[in-house]
Amino acid sequence: MAQYETHEYDVLVIGAGGAGLRAAIEASSAGVSVGLVCKSLLGKAHTVMAEGGIAAALANVDERDGWKVHFADTMRGGQYLNNWRMAELHAKEAPERVRELEGWGALFDRTDDGRILQRNFGGHQFPRLAHVGDRTGLEMIRALQDHGIHQGVDVHMECTVVALTKDGDRVSGAFGYEREKGRFKMFPAKAIVLATGGIGRAYKITSNSWEYTGDGHALAYHAGAELIDMEFVQFHPTGMVWPPSVQGILVTEGVRGEGGILKNGEGRRFMFDDIPELYRLQTADNEEEGWRYTQGDREARRPPELLTRDHVARCIVREVQEGRGSPHGGVFLDIAWIREKLPNAAEHIRRKLPSMYHQFKELANIDITEEPMEVGPTTHYAMGGVRVDSDSQMTCVPGLFSAGECGAGLHGANRLGGNSLSDLLVFGKRAGEYAAQFAKENDSVLLDEDQVRSIADWALKPLENQAGGGGGNPYQVQYDLQEIMQKLVGIARSEEGISSALSEIVGLRQRSEGVAAIGNREYNSGWHTALDLYNLLTSAEAIALAALERKASIGAHSRDDYPDKEEPDTKKYNTVIRKGGDGEMLVSREEISEMRGDLQKIIEEIG
Amino acid sequence: MATAKFKVWRGDTDSSGFVDYETDVSEGMVVLDAVHQIQAEQANDLAVRWNCKAGKCGSCSAEVNGHPKLMCMTRLDDLPLDKPVTIEPMRAFPLVKDLVTDVSWNYQVKKKIKKFSPRPPDFEDGTWEMQQEDIDRVQEFRKCIECFLCQDVCHVLRDHHLHDNFVGPRHYVYTASLEMHPLDTEDRLGDLKETDGIGYCNITKCCTKVCPEHITITDNAIIPLKERVVDQFYDPLKKLFRIFKPKE
Numbered sequence: 030m031a032q033y034e035t036h037e038y039d040v041l042v043i044g045a046g047g048a049g050l051r052a053a054i055e056a057s058s059a060g061v062s063v064g065l066v067c068k069s070l071l072g073k074a075h076t077v078m079a080e081g082g083i084a085a086a087l088a089n090v091d092e093r094d095g096w097k098v099h100f101a102d103t104m105r106g107g108q109y110l111n112n113w114r115m116a117e118l119h120a121k122e123a124p125e126r127v128r129e130l131e132g133w134g135a136l137f138d139r140t141d142d143g144r145i146l147q148r149n150f151g152g153h154q155f156p157r158l159a160h161v162g163d164r165t166g167l168e169m170i171r172a173l174q175d176h177g178i179h180q181g182v183d184v185h186m187e188c189t190v191v192a193l194t195k196d197g198d199r200v201s202g203a204f205g206y207e208r209e210k211g212r213f214k215m216f217p218a219k220a221i222v223l224a225t226g227g228i229g230r231a232y233k234i235t236s237n238s239w240e241y242t243g244d245g246h247a248l249a250y251h252a253g254a255e256l257i258d259m260e261f262v263q264f265h266p267t268g269m270v271w272p273p274s275v276q277g278i279l280v281t282e283g284v285r286g287e288g289g290i291l292k293n294g295e296g297r298r299f300m301f302d303d304i305p306e307l308y309r310l311q312t313a314d315n316e317e318e319g320w321r322y323t324q325g326d327r328e329a330r331r332p333p334e335l336l337t338r339d340h341v342a343r344c345i346v347r348e349v350q351e352g353r354g355s356p357h358g359g360v361f362l363d364i365a366w367i368r369e370k371l372p373n374a375a376e377h378i379r380r381k382l383p384s385m386y387h388q389f390k391e392l393a394n395i396d397i398t399e400e401p402m403e404v405g406p407t408t409h410y411a412m413g414g415v416r417v418d419s420d421s422q423m424t425c426v427p428g429l430f431s432a433g434e435c436g437a438g439l440h441g442a443n444r445l446g447g448n449s450l451s452d453l454l455v456f457g458k459r460a461g462e463y464a465a466q467f468a469k470e471n472d473s474v475l476l477d478e479d480q481v482r483s484i485a486d487w488a489l490k491p492l493e494n495q496a497g498g499g500g501g502n503p504y505q506v507q508y509d510l511q512e513i514m515q516k517l518v519g520i521a522r523s524e525e526g527i528s529s530a531l532s533e534i535v536g537l538r539q540r541s542e543g544v545a546a547i548g549n550r551e552y553n554s555g556w557h558t559a560l561d562l563y564n565l566l567t568s569a570e571a572i573a574l575a576a577l578e579r580k581a582s583i584g585a586h587s588r589d590d591y592p593d594k595e596e597p598d599t600k601k602y603n604t605v606i607r608k609g610g611d612g613e614m615l616v617s618r619e620e621i622s623e624m625r626g627d628l629q630k631i632i633e634e635i636g
Numbered sequence: 637m638a639t640a641k642f643k644v645w646r647g648d649t650d651s652s653g654f655v656d657y658e659t660d661v662s663e664g665m666v667v668l669d670a671v672h673q674i675q676a677e678q679a680n681d682l683a684v685r686w687n688c689k690a691g692k693c694g695s696c697s698a699e700v701n702g703h704p705k706l707m708c709m710t711r712l713d714d715l716p717l718d719k720p721v722t723i724e725p726m727r728a729f730p731l732v733k734d735l736v737t738d739v740s741w742n743y744q745v746k747k748k749i750k751k752f753s754p755r756p757p758d759f760e761d762g763t764w765e766m767q768q769e770d771i772d773r774v775q776e777f778r779k780c781i782e783c784f785l786c787q788d789v790c791h792v793l794r795d796h797h798l799h800d801n802f803v804g805p806r807h808y809v810y811t812a813s814l815e816m817h818p819l820d821t822e823d824r825l826g827d828l829k830e831t832d833g834i835g836y837c838n839i840t841k842c843c844t845k846v847c848p849e850h851i852t853i854t855d856n857a858i859i860p861l862k863e864r865v866v867d868q869f870y871d872p873l874k875k876l877f878r879i880f881k882p883k884e
């Protein structure tokens with residue numbers, strides 16, 4: 030029997046990005062014991078990559094803003110497939126969560142009258158994103174981390190959870206390994222919060238790091254929770270495309286917020302060509318008005334570059350596919366052009382977008398104050414994920430909660446930039462609060478040794494498979510999956526493509542069971558990659574299955590064979606993925622409940 | 637396709653040394669790409685830390701050709717490829733395996749520094765009035781990505797191993813970000829002098845040179861902190877005042 034250490038908590042939080050840290054802080058302040066497990070070192074989670082800002086209707090820059098407008102913007106951005114209650118809670122509570130961060134030491138950029146400054150972003154009607162240059166995520170995670178380490182939370186760094194255990198219907202704990210020595214750790218817990226982020230590593234071109242293998246999605250699914258709307262994967266319109274080694278690295282939407290424009294290979298500004306009906310009244314119809322908007326003219330409407338991400342990404346793909354791309358298969362994002370408008374443009378760009386300036390200077394030899402950047406879509410964010418109760422963030426498995434990117438509901442078919450950071454805080458706090466409450470109200474869990482033993486045996490299998498003796502290379506399986514998802518379940522999808530991806534996934538799953546990890550258990554990246562495959566394949570299958578189910582093109586989900594936004598005679602629905610009795614993955618549709626009257630009225634009034 | 641040679645540090649606390657590898661290089665590749673390629677194709681169990689691959693998380697710190705660098709921001713075409721590129725773990729920290737070191741000491745040290753403690757809010761909504769120019773200086777310190785390259789290169793830690801008496805440049809930057817925070821009310825000067833060992837720093841500026849975020853660690857954080865400590869504890873006039881101040 031494999032050895033393992035045991036660490037028992039009232040509440041265990043898995044993942045230490047914004048949502049996990051916020052949940053841990055909240056649970057701890059409720060007086061329960063809290064463990065926090067993270068795959069990397071503390072403070073390195075993907076939240077650190079968030080650049081542009083955190084959306085909250087503080088109304089510091091434009092007093093016309095308020096929670097109702099933020100709510101309406103979020104719903105419109107999500108094509109009204111959002112969980113309206115979550116969108117309401119998010120819009121109402123985000124300002125308080127941002128102010129609270131300031132009390133923990135975060136220093137946002139300031140307005141002239143000394144308040145938190147807010148900037149424009151795609152899909153937000155008013156300047157709404159509190160920010161720190163283009164490194165808002167770093168500021169946020171550091172504020173949470175530096176506050177969190179003094180809250181009595183027990184942190185297990187570089188520890189990966191591979192499975193959840195159950196006590197009857199209830200979740201009873203998490204089992205994982207620490208990277209340094211490869212030792213196993215068992216975390217019995219009355220309540221567990223999943224805050225593991227996204228699924229970006231299922232794709233070849235992604236802004237996500239090695240960590241984002243859909244762990245929370247797969248852990249929840251195998252524990253009996255439901256996943257919803259997995260087909261909605263956000264392809265951020267602007268990732269780097271050249272040189273090849275930096276492909277996918279994010280270029281913040283803040284570049285467009287500061288006046289950056291998109292041009293095709295012919296030098297033409299193509300975003301005016303196609304403005305969706307839903308946004309026509311809110312969008313500038315000439316370049317001059319668009320520029321005035323970015324410079325704070327309250328009467329001007331937003332330039333089409335600041336339309337929602339799903340739309341901008343599709344327009345870029347269209348330009349490239351129709352032969353009007355840039356030399357390396359993207360389009361041009363130009364901020365240097367503002368020289369024509371501002372006397373001190375170069376300095377202005379360096380001050381507003383310092384990390385973009387350095388990123389291009391150091392990785393691509395491009396001075397963005399002089400030359401345009403080459404950009405193209407990159408896999409960025411999972412709108413879909415673990416289905417939760419809107420108020421408590423609990424899944425249908427008692428004691429299992431989920432928050433942040435791995436939870437679902439707030440963003441519908443497409444997420445607005447800046448709404449992820451506010452999502453982390455609002456629902457991270459709620460998950461922590463309700464997980465603590467659940468832990469207080471329920472008895473201790475009973476640990477089933479048999480479950481633990483079979484997980485441990487499974488986890489050791491790649492080390493026992495012999496390399497060369499049929500046991501494949503885990504990295505190769507991951508690459509092959511990434512190629513398939515990129516090609517067949519990417520921005521443009523079809524029944525034929527998705528179906529062949531699903532059958533490829535079956536083959537990859539067989540290969541994944543036989544992969545071999547050479548070497549021993551000490552900090553063995555090959556072993557870790559082999560274990561990650563399980564979650565990655567579960568998430569990829571869920572995405573493909575949901576993508577096959579939704580026979581329409583809406584938000585981030587585009588079907589070449591079903592270009593219409595709506596299916597005939599069909600009401601708005603969520604796709605729901607759950608595990609069948611024989612272990613097979615099932616997909617179904619569930620109609621979205623009718624919006625509360627007062628919220629419906631807000632949508633009608635604001636438009 | 638062109639290839640390049642690498643000497644990568646392999647092994648754990650029992651035994652370790654350079655192992656030679658050769659791999660393809662393409663345009664724009666960074667050192668971390670080469671390490672990943674070697675890992676995927678030739679050495680699956682190679683241990684390396686990384687996350688964002690964009691210079692924002694500070695995970696992939698190592699010594700490339702003897703220089704402390706983020707591997708993700710070090711381009712191969714900036715290195716001489718006519719001889720092997722050496723890649724070693726940070727030397728100021730205990731080796732775990734291959735390119736991974738035990739940096740947990742940094743997390744323990746940070747926890748001992750007195751936390752942020754703000755003055756009461758200025759407004760009813762719980763917020764404060766701060767001008768941009770009041771926070772510019774602190775925002776520079778808050779750019780720190782905790783890569784610990786400054787700790788790696790600091791001779792007080794690297795050569796003299798004074799980990800018990802000296803917190804290192806990273807934590808002076810952290811302390812400065814708190815001490816100079818317009819809202820903070822805590823006093824950390826006594827700790828800086830007594831337990832944090834700021835006196836050991838003899839301002840050789842090695843930390844500033846290696847900072848990938850270009851924080852002017854020595855000039856903007858350490859020297860002002862040293863001055864504050866001197867003002868507080870060594871100012872002759874203040875000392876006289878203290879001696880002759882009537883006891884309360």
